[in-house]
Amino acid sequence: MYTQALDTHGKEPVPSPAAEAAGLAARFQARVDAEEKIEPKDWMPDPYRQTLIRQISQHAHSEIVGMLPEGNWITRAPSLKRKAVLIAKVQDEGGHGMYLYSAAETLGVARADLIEQLLSGAAKYSSIFNYPTLTWADIGAIGWLVDGAAIMNQIPICRCSYGPYARAMVRICKEESFHQRQGFEIMLVLAQGTREQRTMAQDALNRWWWPSLMMFGPSDADSRHTAQSMRWKIKRFSNDELRQKFVDITVPQAHFLGLTIPDNELRWDEAAGSYRTGAIDWSEFHAVLRGNGPCNRERLEARRAAHEAGRWVREAAAAHAARERARQAAAAAAGERHGG
């Protein structure tokens, strides 16, 4: 669910002249321009492949790490209903990670290598998950704002030129809507509750608003990959366009809740038919991406611990499967001898 343009640190891939000479690149671009989907075994320029591997795997990692801040509240959800809903949501995030790893693997990378990149800290994931979930209202704010921003980012990727990614996104977007609505409903109940509950809802909005806006990635002026990704139809709208859409639909929702957007400079621009926000503190975004957010170390340690704790299960299952295969092969060989 959580794509983010994290393209501030990758190296710009360079097109291969040999492929261009062969005319393959031109044919590829013509297919993309004609809105044809590119499928795994089709020829594609290596930079396109590498860009997709990076983007899809970062997206998958974000889903997996995204299970942590919400999982934090499963045992403390305020009712059985909220607990069941939260478990279902966290399970969906795990599922989304699986769809995306599976899409990335069609590009010729091994899942084990992608996971290794996450655990070693070499791969990026969405900066938003490096913030802590301090109160129950944070679970509401995450569903409403973080999933809301993710949906805004992800709907256009359903039309991505790469077939497996587009198909995974269609599946994910269908499931996201529940995530956002359950989050808004949590906020609604708190906003209509006691003074303490309203304060808690406002506090969550205060803490999640700016990080949610940062989820759309650096501003267009600083986004190095946007133009190429648009030519390849991996990306359909710029970071700033999507961020603006998100602000325009979310501000009225906050008003409905009776909550205040934590931005003194926020104002309605009548001529543009849009809200104008104050400046985003990009130094915070870059600090979090570099590993210095409130929870970066904790998140990676949790993933590493889970991976290590599950090692014996993976090894036992593989050993069991190997023994079964050997047993079946022996039985088949004995059957042949007997029959012959």
Place this chain on the structure above:
Amino acid sequence: MADEWPLFEVFIRSRSGLEHKHVGSLHAADARMAVEHARDVYTRRQEGVSIWVVRSADIIASDPAEADALFEPARDKVYRHPTFYAIPDEVKNL
């Protein structure tokens, strides 16, 4: 990683009367685990009534580079389609 679980392709029949359709892939130690994982990954909202899994390595696919040789011959055989035949309007039920 030598001991990585193999990749399986997953096919789901969404309801009786429809064909199984490819939905994605997953890793599992063996076929039985692949079915169980497919249940969790691909049918959390009653998307299926039946699951097929097959080792990805066992799938034999046509080569996109040979797509023209394979599929081009059908392109000029419009006479395989009913609309190829001009039938007077007054003839009914044809």
